[in-house]
Amino acid sequence: MKVTMTVNGATCSGEVEGRTLLVSFLRDTLHLTGTHVGCDTSQCGACVVHVNGRAVKSCTMLAAEAEGATVATIEGMADADGTLSPLQQAFQDHHGLQCGFCTPGMVMSAAALLAENPKPTEHEVRHYLEGNICRCTGYHNIVKAVLAASGQDLPAVAAE
Amino acid sequence: MYAFDLVRPATLADAVAAMAHDEAQALGGGQTLIPSLKARLASPATLVSLTGIAEMVGVCRGDDGAVCIGGATTHAQVARDVAAHYPALAKLALGIGDPAVRNRGTIGGSVANNDPAACYPSAVLASGATIVTNTRHIAADDYFQGMFTTALEPGEIITEVRFPVPMQAAYIKFEQPASRFALTGVFVARYADGVRVAVTGAAEQGVFRWSDAEAALSAQFAASAIAGMAPDADGMITDLHGTAAYRAHLVGVLTRRAVEAA
Numbered sequence: 001m002k003v004t005m006t007v008n009g010a011t012c013s014g015e016v017e018g019r020t021l022l023v024s025f026l027r028d029t030l031h032l033t034g035t036h037v038g039c040d041t042s043q044c045g046a047c048v049v050h051v052n053g054r055a056v057k058s059c060t061m062l063a064a065e066a067e068g069a070t071v072a073t074i075e076g077m078a079d080a081d082g083t084l085s086p087l088q089q090a091f092q093d094h095h096g097l098q099c100g101f102c103t104p105g106m107v108m109s110a111a112a113l114l115a116e117n118p119k120p121t122e123h124e125v126r127h128y129l130e131g132n133i134c135r136c137t138g139y140h141n142i143v144k145a146v147l148a149a150s151g152q153d154l155p156a157v158a159a160e
Numbered sequence: 161m162y163a164f165d166l167v168r169p170a171t172l173a174d175a176v177a178a179m180a181h182d183e184a185q186a187l188g189g190g191q192t193l194i195p196s197l198k199a200r201l202a203s204p205a206t207l208v209s210l211t212g213i214a215e216m217v218g219v220c221r222g223d224d225g226a227v228c229i230g231g232a233t234t235h236a237q238v239a240r241d242v243a244a245h246y247p248a249l250a251k252l253a254l255g256i257g258d259p260a261v262r263n264r265g266t267i268g269g270s271v272a273n274n275d276p277a278a279c280y281p282s283a284v285l286a287s288g289a290t291i292v293t294n295t296r297h298i299a300a301d302d303y304f305q306g307m308f309t310t311a312l313e314p315g316e317i318i319t320e321v322r323f324p325v326p327m328q329a330a331y332i333k334f335e336q337p338a339s340r341f342a343l344t345g346v347f348v349a350r351y352a353d354g355v356r357v358a359v360t361g362a363a364e365q366g367v368f369r370w371s372d373a374e375a376a377l378s379a380q381f382a383a384s385a386i387a388g389m390a391p392d393a394d395g396m397i398t399d400l401h402g403t404a405a406y407r408a409h410l411v412g413v414l415t416r417r418a419v420e421a422a
Contacts, residue, residue: 001166018166018207019197041195043338045260054236054263060194061264062187064166065209109259130340131258 005066007032008076016063022056023047025063026073034074034104038133045132048105048112049073055112057131074104077111087111087149096145098136106132110146119150161197165206172213172319176294179315181206186317188269189234191261210268216319221245226290227325231268231318238267248329248422249287252279252347255333257340268318274366276307276397277341281367283331284321286347286358292320307366326351328381330421332414334361336401343401344410346370348418354378357415362396362407373415383416 004013007030014029026032026049035058038046042060049058050072077085084092087110097103106129113120113128120128125146126139134142148154169175178184185204187193189211196202210216216232219241227245229238238253239262256262256270256279270280271291284291284300291298293316303311312318326349333345342361349356355377357370376385390412396404 018164019161021194040198042191042261045258048260051263055260056263057260060191060261062166062190062194062209064168065190065211067168112259128259131260 001064003064003067005069005071007071008073018062018064020063021059022049022051022061022063022066022071023058025066026058026071032073032075036101036104038101038105043131043133044102045105045109045129046102048108048132050108050112053112053115055109072108074107077107085111087114087146090145090149091142094141094145094148096137096142102132102134102136106134106142110142110149113146114150119152120146122147122155161194162200162203164197164204166209167206168209168212170212170214172215172294172317175208175210175213175317176315178206178208179317184208184315186210186269186272188232188266188272189264190269191257191265192269192273192275210317211266216268219245222322225325226322228320228322229267230320232266233268235262235265235267235270246323246325246329248326248331248347248349249283249323252283252331252333255279255331255335267321271303271321272310272312272318274304274308274310275341276363276366277336277339277343277345277361279331279333279342279345279360282342282345282347282358282360283323284358285367285369286329286349286356287323287326288349288351288356289324290322291318292322293318301369304367307364309366324351328422330418332418332421334410334414344407344414346411346414346418348377348415348422350377350381350422355381357418359391359411359415362391362411364395364397370411370415377419381419381422383419386412386416386419388412389415 036046038044042057047059167178183205187209216230235253235256243250329349331347333342336343344361357373360367393404393408396407398404
C-alpha cells in the first residue's frame with residue numbers, strides 16, 4: 001500500500017507492506033538513518049521520533065498508521081545550514097553523548113519534554129527519559145544538557 | 161514478523177465488519193502486540209487498527225457521574241484528561257511504561273490483553289468499572305477470567321470503559337525496573353458501599369480482588385485495619401524477580417501504602 005506523510009516539513013510517499021514499521025520506512029525508504037534501531041522491542045528508545053508532535057517509538061508503530069501524520073526526526077532538528085539546535089548544542093557542550101547511538105532518541109525525547117514542560121526539574125528530566133537507555137554516559141551529562149537547553153542554571157546533578 | 165493485511169477503519173462499524181475476517185486481530189496502540197508479532201508469538205491474517213476511529217477516543221462524564229474513557233484513548237491522554245475527575249486513575253496512567261509508550265498504548269488494548277502484570281486491570285476491577293463493547297456491557301467482576309483471558313468474544317471490540325468515581329483511591333505499584341510493569345501493584349478504591357482492593361502482577365490467575373482486606377477496610381478505612389495481613393502465597397507468581405511468598409508480602413505492604421495515600 002502507499003503511504004504519505006510529512007517528514008521534517010517535506011511531503012514523503014512510499015510503498016509499504018502492512019507489517020512495515022515506521023522506523024523501517026524512515027530508514028530504508030526515505031534513507032533517514034539518523035533514527036536508530038537499538039533493541040527493536042520498544043524498550044531502549046533509540047528510535048524515538050515525533051508523530052503529530054508526540055514522542056513515539058518508531059520501531060513499535062506501523063508505517064501505515066502514520067498515514068497523513070506530521071513526523072519529526074533527528075534530521076530535522078538542526079537548521080538547513082547545519083547549525084545545531086540549542087538542545088543538540090547542549091548535548092555537545094555538556095558531553096551528553098559518547099558513542100552516540102542513543103543520542104537521536106535522547107534528543108527527540110528531550111525535545112518532547114521541553115515542548116510540554118519548558119523548565120523541568122532534574123527529577124522530571126530523569127523521569128521523562130525513563131524509556132531511553134544509554135550505555136555510555138551514566139545519564140548525568142544527558143540530564144545536564146537537557147537542563148542547560150531549558151535555559152536554567154545548572155545545579156550539580158544528583159549522584160555527583 | 162509474518163505478513164498480514166492491515167485495515168485502518170475510520171468508524172466503529174467498519175472495524176466490527178473487518179473483525180469478521182478469519183483470524184482477524186484488533187490492534188490498539190500496539191505496544192504489546194507489535195513486539196509479540198515481531199517475536200512471531202501472534203500471526204493474525206488481518207490486523208484491524210483501532211487508532212484512527214475518532215468516536216473511540218476521548219474522556220467524558222456519564223449521566224451517572226462515571227468517568228467514560230474511549231477504548232482507543234492513549235495512556236497519555238488519560239493522564240491529562242482524567243486528572244481532574246479521578247486523580248488516582250490518571251496517576252496510574254502516568255506511571256505506565258514511559259512517555260513514548262504512553263503516547264501510543266491505549267486503555268482498550270491493555271484491558272483486552274489482560275497482561276497479569278498490567279496496571280489498568282487493577283483500576284478497572286477495584287473501581288467496579290464497566291467494559292463497554294460493540295455488543296454489550298460487561299461488569300469488571302465478570303470480565304477478567306485469568307492470565308491473558310477475558311470475557312471478550314472473538315471479534316468483540318472494547319469501545320469504552322466506564323469508571324464509577326470513588327470517594328478515595330490510590331494505586332501503588334512496585335515497579336519491575338527493566339520492564340516498568342508491576343512486579344506487584346495494588347489499587348484501593350473506597351465507595352459509599354464499601355472498599356474494593358484489586359491486585360495486579362502477583363497472582364497466576366492475573367488481577368484479583370483481595371476480599372479479606374476489603375472486609376477489614378470497609379469496616380475501618382485505615383492501614384492499621386490490615387496491619388500484618390497478607391494474602392495466601394498459594395497461586396502467587398514465582399519467577400526470577402520474586403517468589404510467591406515475596407509477592408504475597410508485597411501485596412500487604414502496598415495495600416497499606418495505598419490506603420495511606422488515598
